Amino acid sequence: MPERINEICYGAEEVFVKTDRFNTSEISFNFYLPLDRERVAEFALLPFILTSCGKNYPDFSRLNFMLSKLYGADLFASSEKIGDYLLLKMGVSTIDDRFALDKESISSMSVDMLVDLIFNPKAENDSFCAEDLAREKRRAIESIKSEMSEKRIYAATRLIEEMFDDDIYSVKKCGTVKQVEAITGESLYSAWEYMLTHAFLRINVVASKEPAGILDVVKENLEKFERKNVTDCSKTTPARRRALVKRVEEKMDVAQGKLVMGFNVTSNQGEDNTVLSVMANLFGGGPYSLLFTNVREKMSLCYYCAASLVKEKGFMTVSSGIEPQNAEKAEKEILNQLSKIGDGDFDDDTFKAVIRGICDSLKTLNDSQSALDTWYANRIFIRQNYSPDEVADKIQSVTREEVSRAARNVALNTVYMLMPKGEK
Amino acid sequence: MKKQLFESPFGAEYTKCVLDNGLTLYVMEKPQFSSSYAMFGTKYGSIDMNFSDREGNRVDIPAGTAHFLEHKLFESEDGDAFSKFSVTGASANAFTSFDRTCYLFSCGDNFYDNYEILLSFVQSPYFTTETINKEQGIIGQEIRMYDDSPGWRVLFNMLHAMYYSHPVKNDIAGTTESIAQITADTLYKCYNAFYNPSNMFVCVCGNVDTNRVIEMTKDLIKAETGYKVERFMPVESEGVKEHLVEEKMSVMLPIFTFGFKQKCDERLKLKSKVCINLLLETLAGDSSPLYARLTKAGLIGESFDFELMSYEGAACIIFEGESEKPEEVRKEILKEIENIRENGIDKRLFSAVKCRFFGEEIRKLDSVEEMCMQFAESNIAGYELFDKISAIKSVSANEVFRYIDLLREDNSVLSVIKPLEE
Structure with a gap:
């Protein structure tokens, strides 16, 4: 896929993925800031408040009405943790102009709107408007509480908290309810200024053509801020190893026990770590993986048992839903399967299936704009801006021995269990 | 063939x-x-x-x-x-x-x-x-x-x-x-x-x-x-069994589903589905007065949504989300239904909603998965895929308005999951 990186100005660049296969165009602004325990809630609220209204779009109902008129232009916002950084994303996806019933210029109107929302917030006297702030704070609190209500997500989040108890990575991506409650119009405005002064900015465009003049407009807007000490995204500290495995068990009114295990892996900063991807996939990726075929299919212990790799932070998790009395058995088998990879005790067909499976999935990424957007936004740490197809080529050359070696370097760090009340 | x-x-x-x-x-x-x-x-x-x-x-x-x-x-x-x-x-x-x-x-x-x-x-x-x-x-x-x-x-x-x-x-x-x-x-x-x-x-x-x-x-x-x-589908009686059902679970915020049962002897036809979906978006979509009121009053957040469920012999319209006060959300929805029943549909809003629906159909063409899902739906519901776009383009506010009578309080159920008491 032809993709190009254009430098816009100090600390800002554009990745243009030119593609003719879609009926829609997508552009996203990705701001990267170091994780900050004190200010995370403020930063995380920014994408949401900025895309809900603005100086020139003061009313959120009216803004939504305009988005409908623009054929359902999708204005999206998120806040994610990537390594030791917070990624604040704001973007818009629109259908191409050729479909407009009255020949309107849908894409340029949408991109202009997005730029205006980011750079011209609805604020007075260096403070966000109270009504908008109250609305967005409430929404953020709802979303934090909502995640805690879903026990699979809750258990995964608790594992991270426990595993990274002395690491900035334990920070919750949207902060805590208490932190959100404490945000004021002034503190949020200052966070907005901080973002535009210090955040590294990567703009992703996945479209048949670049929005006209976009780079100049962004440059002009950024120049209004004294850009300095822009985030250097290469400094994530790998997960610390433990001499003794940490074990945490919590009781709650749940029907099913949740077992989440956190492991250290050895990853190379700035690299693609394709060997780790293959190892984690063989361990607990698709239905051919060792966890699926053994813990689920052979032993019938669970419905799901899957591994998830966080390369940039150097760890991997395995999560499963189990009957409490099977927890020990499941944990033992999960570790057994890992040591089998370390010993090279897996058949060649499975290994080949893993390589084929990953390469095939990478190829399908090219058919989704949001997947391509995520791909390039998450590659901020990686020195080479390879496309999915290029990474697939690298995956092909991973060997069994490399995978076994990677598995031998995996170490269990923390085990978190959420158990039904009344169980031992 | x-x-x-x-x-x-x-x-x-x-x-x-x-x-x-x-x-x-x-x-x-x-x-x-x-x-x-x-x-x-x-x-x-x-x-x-x-x-x-x-x-x-x-x-x-x-x-x-x-x-x-x-x-x-x-x-x-x-x-x-x-x-x-x-x-x-x-x-x-x-x-x-x-x-x-x-x-x-x-x-x-x-x-x-x-x-x-x-x-x-x-x-x-x-x-x-x-x-x-x-x-x-x-x-x-x-x-x-x-x-x-x-x-x-x-x-x-x-x-x-x-x-x-x-x-x-x-x-x-x-x-x-x-x-x-x-x-x-x-x-x-x-x-x-x-x-x-x-x-x-x-x-x-x-x-x-x-x-x-x-x-x-x-x-x-x-x-x-x-x-x-x-x-053989059992014959479903008219009306609902209960208007309110509550359960307690380990949640942080109450979760609700507010549904309206539809009389449904057979599957809804394409035109009816398009009309109901347009009505719901005009009634409760994010550019509607109801959505603005509920948001301003702090009654709903990001999770608020609505949907038409339609199967052989069973159809219902549901509103769902998380809220500290699901009962208040229910009241506001019923109030807005009455408002539309009395004053009709806002034509400007309706035309914007139609634009959005049209855009969404174009957008779906970009996903091979979504297209297969759409084909499956059209097969089961008995229509041709592109007929949906024609239906969206041709339907009028007056036609859509008639469907407001499907939303009757006596056929509604509010289901709430409340947090456990500490």
């Missing part, structure tokens, strides 16, 4: 074939795409619990059988389908809903090899007592997982309070007790009744050649003619 080409004014086209054995095949070529997607489905879901077998005997099956069958169909006598897909590198899956069971894969390479695997494993049932026993444990844990999902519980609590006898009220995966009654014989009976070509459809979208797909399908689908399964 009956073959037809359907073209839309904006360049997209697809071929629909009805094979001699009754199977319907949809193919949309996307030559610029790197990937392809295929789905083989049967019009058999969790609500199909009573039917007559091939000998004409009535069969009543336990809740969760369709879903159980879906799990078991991945195993054939010569190994499981996942291991076959692992040779070709595709990503395969399946799902069961109220009215369908679908088997699918997406792939970058080797489409035709994958397609052969898909068509072949779905036509090769192999059920034994041993494999069924093994699956009880796995599905048992899937059921437990849903037991802990407040979003799932709040919906089924509502359906339970809404329906007296229609099987839509049963959990799709059944219960631990109901699936314990499933035997190999149950699965074969269901398979033979519902997995026959005239009750099935295949949807393909991506970097494929239509003619080759048609030829392969003709070769690989077993010949069979004329059999049509007879279903």
Whole structure:
């Protein structure tokens, strides 16, 4: 896929993925800031408040009405943790102009709107408007509480908290309810200024053509801020190893026990770590993986048992839903399967299936704009801006021995269990 | 074989074939795409619990059988389908809903090899007592997982309070007790009744050649003619069982589903569905006065949504989300319904909503998965895909307004999951 990186100005660049296969165009602004325990809630609220209204779009109902008129232009916002950084994303996806019933210029109107929302917030006297702030704070609190209500997500989040108890990575991506409650119009405005002064900015465009003049407009807007000490995204500290495995068990009114295990892996900063991807996939990726075929299919212990790799932070998790009395058995088998990879005790067909499976999935990424957007936004740490197809080529050359070696370097760090009340 | 080409004014086209054995095949070529997607489905879901077998005997099956069958169909006598897909590198899956069971894969390479695997494993049932026993444990844990999902519980609590006898009220995966009654014989009976070509459809979208797909399908689908399964749906009484249903779970914020039961002797037609969806978006979408009021009052947040559920003999309109005060949300929705009933639909808002719906249909064309889902829906609901766009364009505010009478308080149920008291 032809993709190009254009430098816009100090600390800002554009990745243009030119593609003719879609009926829609997508552009996203990705701001990267170091994780900050004190200010995370403020930063995380920014994408949401900025895309809900603005100086020139003061009313959120009216803004939504305009988005409908623009054929359902999708204005999206998120806040994610990537390594030791917070990624604040704001973007818009629109259908191409050729479909407009009255020949309107849908894409340029949408991109202009997005730029205006980011750079011209609805604020007075260096403070966000109270009504908008109250609305967005409430929404953020709802979303934090909502995640805690879903026990699979809750258990995964608790594992991270426990595993990274002395690491900035334990920070919750949207902060805590208490932190959100404490945000004021002034503190949020200052966070907005901080973002535009210090955040590294990567703009992703996945479209048949670049929005006209976009780079100049962004440059002009950024120049209004004294850009300095822009985030250097290469400094994530790998997960610390433990001499003794940490074990945490919590009781709650749940029907099913949740077992989440956190492991250290050895990853190379700035690299693609394709060997780790293959190892984690063989361990607990698709239905051919060792966890699926053994813990689920052979032993019938669970419905799901899957591994998830966080390369940039150097760890991997395995999560499963189990009957409490099977927890020990499941944990033992999960570790057994890992040591089998370390010993090279897996058949060649499975290994080949893993390589084929990953390469095939990478190829399908090219058919989704949001997947391509995520791909390039998450590659901020990686020195080479390879496309999915290029990474697939690298995956092909991973060997069994490399995978076994990677598995031998995996170490269990923390085990978190959420158990039904009344169980031992 | 009956073959037809359907073209839309904006360049997209697809071929629909009805094979001699009754199977319907949809193919949309996307030559610029790197990937392809295929789905083989049967019009058999969790609500199909009573039917007559091939000998004409009535069969009543336990809740969760369709879903159980879906799990078991991945195993054939010569190994499981996942291991076959692992040779070709595709990503395969399946799902069961109220009215369908679908088997699918997406792939970058080797489409035709994958397609052969898909068509072949779905036509090769192999059920034994041993494999069924093994699956009880796995599905048992899937059921437990849903037991802990407040979003799932709040919906089924509502359906339970809404329906007296229609099987839509049963959990799709059944219960631990109901699936314990499933035997190999149950699965074969269901398979033979519902997995026959005239009750099935295949949807393909991506970097494929239509003619080759048609030829392969003709070769690989077993010949069979004329059999049509007879279903028995219990007669559903009018009205709802209860207007309010509450449960306590380990949640941080109350979760609600507020639904309106519809009188429904048969499936809703396309035009009615389009009208209801346009009405709902005008009534409660994010540019509506109701949404603004609820948001301003702090009664709803990001999770607020609405939906029309429509199946054989059962349809309902639901509003859902999280709120500190679900009862207040209910009141506000009812107030706005009355407001529209008295004052009609805001024409400007309606025209913007139509634009949005039109844009969404164009957007769907960018996803091979979404297109296959759309083909499946059109097949089950009995319309042609591009008719939906024409319906959206042509429908008037006055036509949509008539559907406001479907939203009647006496047919409504509020289901709430409340936090446990400490």
